[in-house]
Amino acid sequence: MKARPHGRAATRRARQGGTPLPPRSPRQRDVGRLMPNFETSQKTKVWRLSTAKHLKKWLPHKSKLRHRLETCRKGRRCASGACPTCxxxxxxxxxxxxxDMLEEIGARMPHLLTTPIFAVTIIDRQDQRPQGELHTFEMIAMIRRIRKLFERAGLGPVVILGGVDFSFNIDDTGLDRWDPHWCPHLHLVVIGATRKALKKALAPHFIADRTVKRPLYIKEVKGTGADFVRKSSYCLKNVFNKIPRFIGAATGKEHNKKYSLIREPAAELASYLDLYQLTDRLFLRNIRRHGWRLVLTLKPDTQVMSG
Ligand SMILES: [Zn+2]
Incomplete structure (x- = not known):
């Protein structure tokens, strides 16, 4: 996949030849029914209109995007990466x-499910960008780079479903150690590797510093039911956060808070995401997307990666 060029022409091309919206999942696999607090369409309408408002105030020249968000409606969806409804x-x-994928693995390669599934979050410092410079971050190149890294690190045969998330991080400790910046990162659901194998392969590549306290989180997915649904839906989360770092009065230690993104950063991120198709945020490994179908490409004799 080529890195998508930026600019209005690219946006138009993407939309004209672009991917339409996906079909609905069958009832029994619809996260809207499976997860009680899944966002409602009413809620995403509120987010969509407030994104349009932030654009109006902070990036008034983005009037076309604003108009698309304001007029996105049933039967005529805008398909912009900036649109919470789409x-x-x-x-x-x-x-x-x-x-579907999980069921297929269970039927064809049940041995891969003898080890737990893991939810993995990866933050690579090199993807950080100062406020106002998110446009210099190439999302597709980042996905490609980290997919290769999995392979080089010896995790070639694992199955991964995931996506790119964005946060806007601020040093609110009063120590003024770093400037507000964008922190693109990945949320992945990984099947077919032990925790030990994941840690051993990935930890050397993602280094902590003052801005990134924990560059690698590996959390067990509890079973293949509700927690799997929750963790896989988190891979493509629809709300982006502002994360101030502060020092707890009681603990004296550094903590992160989480707020929904508003104002200028919200406008900047919307303008950025509009350059991409809705599926460009996906991170897949040993899975191909054919239109609106994900297909497993793993060899049936693949074994669990144990470190
Ligand atoms: Zn839309």
Whole structure:
């Protein structure tokens, strides 16, 4: 996959030849029914209109995008990566496909499920960008780079479903050690490797510093039911956060808070995401996307990667 060039022409091309919205997942695989607090379409409408408002105030020259967000409606969806309503449809589709994938693995390669599934979050410092410079971050190149890294690190045969997330991080400790910046990162669901194998392969590549306290989180997914649904839906989360770092009065230690992104950063991120198709945030390994179907490409004799 080529890195997508930026600019209005690219946006138009992407939309004209672009991917339409996905079909609905069947009832029994619809995250909207499986997860009680999954965003409603009413909620995404509120987010969509407030994104349009932030654009109006902070990036008034982005009037076309603003108009698309304001006029996105049933039967005439805008399909912009900046649109929370359209993103919700892709998120619903994605979880349905993840459940399909799990069933297929269970039927064809049940040995891969003898080790737990893991939810892995990866933060690579090199992807950080100062406020106002998110446009210099190449999302598709980052996905490609980290997919290669998995292979080089000896994790070639694992199955991964995931996506890119963005946070806007601020040093609110009063120590003024770093400037506010964008922190693109990945949320992945990994099947077919032990925790030890994942840690051993990945930890050397993602280094902590003052801005990134924990560059690698590996958390066990509890079973293949509700927790799998929750963790796979998190891969394409629809709300982006502002994360101030502060020092707890009681603990004296550094902690992170989480707020929904608003104002100027919200406008900047919307303008950035509009350059991409809705599926460009996906991170897949040993899975191919054919239109709106995800297909497992793993060899049936693949074994669990144990470190
Ligand atoms: Zn839309």
């Amino acid at each position: 993103r919700r449809q892709v998120r619903r589709w994605f979880v349905g496909q993840a459940l």
